[in-house]
Amino acid sequence: MGRHDEAIAALEKTVALNKAFPFALSKLVAARRKRGDWRSFEREQAALDEAVESGVAVDPFTFFHTSSSPAHQLTCAKTYVAEVAPDRGAARPGTPSPVSRLRVAYMSADFCNHAVAHLAAGLFEAHDRERFDVSAISYGPDDRGKMRDRLKAAFERFDDVSHVPDEDVVKLIRQLDIEVLVDLGGFTAGARPKILARRAAPIQVNYLGFPGTMGASYMDYIMADPIVIPEAEQKYYAEKVIYLPHSYQATDAKRPILPKLPARSEVGLADDAFVYCAFNRTSKITPVLFDVWMRLLGKTAGSVLWLLDADPIARENLRREAVARGIAAERIVFAPFAAADEHLARHQLADLYLDTLPYNAHTAASDALWAGLPVLTCLGTAFAGRVAASLLNAVGLPELVTRSLDEYETLALRIAHDSELRTALKSKLAAHRSTWPLFDTVGMTRHIENAFNEIWRRHRAGEAPASFAV
Known part of the structure; x- marks a missing residue:
């Protein structure tokens, strides 16, 4: 409310x-x-x-x-x-007879203008229709926007079950003979894990929207990569791990970036400022990280920190925290809400994207890289804190992955003070954006399809779920 x-x-x-x-x-x-x-x-x-x-x-x-x-x-x-959402003890639905196409359904509250949709729309569109029958189970709001229309067109069947009780959604999924049910929500806002707890489909997969384990016996697999879930840490996941090559995160190479950039002055930035950018939710910012950012401002003449403007009280609090650390309030600049294409474009006005910890930028890091803005991260110790490292490795910029906040601070300063290094990083990113795997939407889709085929093969053979690499 x-x-x-x-x-x-x-x-x-x-x-x-x-x-x-x-x-x-x-x-x-x-x-x-x-x-x-x-x-x-x-x-x-x-x-x-x-x-x-x-x-x-x-x-x-x-x-x-x-x-x-x-x-x-x-x-x-x-x-x-x-x-x-305790395990209801429901048996797996019976294994249907072989058909020419594997029936896959993606389930989400976020089939609208949402980060998950912006990442995955291209994946849904790129599925091989000769081998896969792909449906959507949508239990979130219909915002009647362009993304909603795009998603409806991407799936062969799009069921809006936002007002349908859980048990009836389970019946629908079973009536459709869905063989692989991919849950994109986990425990994020609007998620409905009770559908999964009733074992709606023979194979249930945790993917993309929730960066970690669901801790549930009824989730068979989680799609990841070797960076976000190192092999030695599989024991901390209730699911078996599907290791996708490169990065686990789907990306959409069709996202448009407006050709005409606003002037810096139009968005409250000085033309000669060095702009540290951190377009992340305020809830991801910690006092320890903010200490680092304020030291960077103190050591970089004429610099500003560009944040998202999500809440007037958050704006006041962050500026007050800056002043308490000896930084003038006006050096924290806030970017108001903007349409997706405008938001992507304005990244190009910044000089360096500063990632957060222990919960990284996820879609936000992908946005920055797609827009051509280098992202500096610090490798965390859990899935949510290792996502940016995964993305940077998949776009050929592993040198921007640091191992401690001290190293992160040192490298940020070096980049800020070395214009040739900044130019080299941006040039490398521009060259790699179209040649490295991160933004190869079709290639990512083929890997995910290979994963679906393998988990279905295992199921039909009577084998228990097991971790494997695609």
Whole structure:
């Protein structure tokens, strides 16, 4: 309802009365971080970790934003599943007789103007229709936008089940004889894991929208790559891991970038400024990371930090935090909401994209790279903190992946102070954008199709799900 102040007050009172009340603490932390309110940051972080370790139900999407531990993330997801969408013990639907095309359905709340759709639209369109029958199960809003129309055209069948009860959605999926059901939502906003808990399809796959394990026995596979899930960390995933080559993240090479750029002055940037850009949700910014960013501003004359303008209170809080670190408030510049093509275009006005940790830029990093803006990241210790490294390796820029925040800060300064290095990085990215795998939408689709064929072969042969590389 947008009544954030009342929500925060109610959540504070709830946590004070009962700190183990399901989801209250994680909802409170999410609300505060969305606003850049860090007054209780360390205390809330410790309370979240303690809650997960003691079996209190915590919202996984919030926790994955705050946690660097894949082991704790698995614990969090398992507790959440037991509370919200426990395994219903349903048998796998019977194996249909062989048909000429494998029936695949993608299920999501985000078939609209949403980051997941912007990444995956090209994937849906590129599927080989002679070998795959591809459907959409949409339980999110119809925003009647261009992306919604594009997605409807991309699938052979598009079912809007936003007002259909879970058990009837399960019946629909079974009536369609869906063999591979790909869930694009996990535990993100609007997701409906109870459909999966009823074992709607013989094979159920966790992919793209939720960067980590769902902790559920009814999810057979997660699609990943060797960077986001190192082989030694498979034990922290309830799913078996499908290792896609290069990067796990689908990208859409059809996304248009407006040919005409706005002038810097039109978006509040000085022509001679060095622009550090971090177009990420405020909830991904931490005080430790902000310390680094403010030191970069302090050591780079005439520089500014360009952030997304998501909330007026967040804007005030971040500027206040900058001043507390000795940086003038006006050196934090906010970019208002813009249409997707305009947003992509304005990346070209920046000089360097600064990634976040422990939860990286995901679609946002892909956007920056597609627009030609180099992304500097620090390799995290869980899936969500390793995505930008995956993307950079798949576009031939592994030199922009650092291993510590000290190294990240040092390299950012070096890039800021070395115009020849900046030019070389942008030129390399421009050359690689069309030749390296990251933006090869058709190639990515073929890899995913190979994965579908293998998991279906295993299922038909009576073999249990197992991790494998495509």
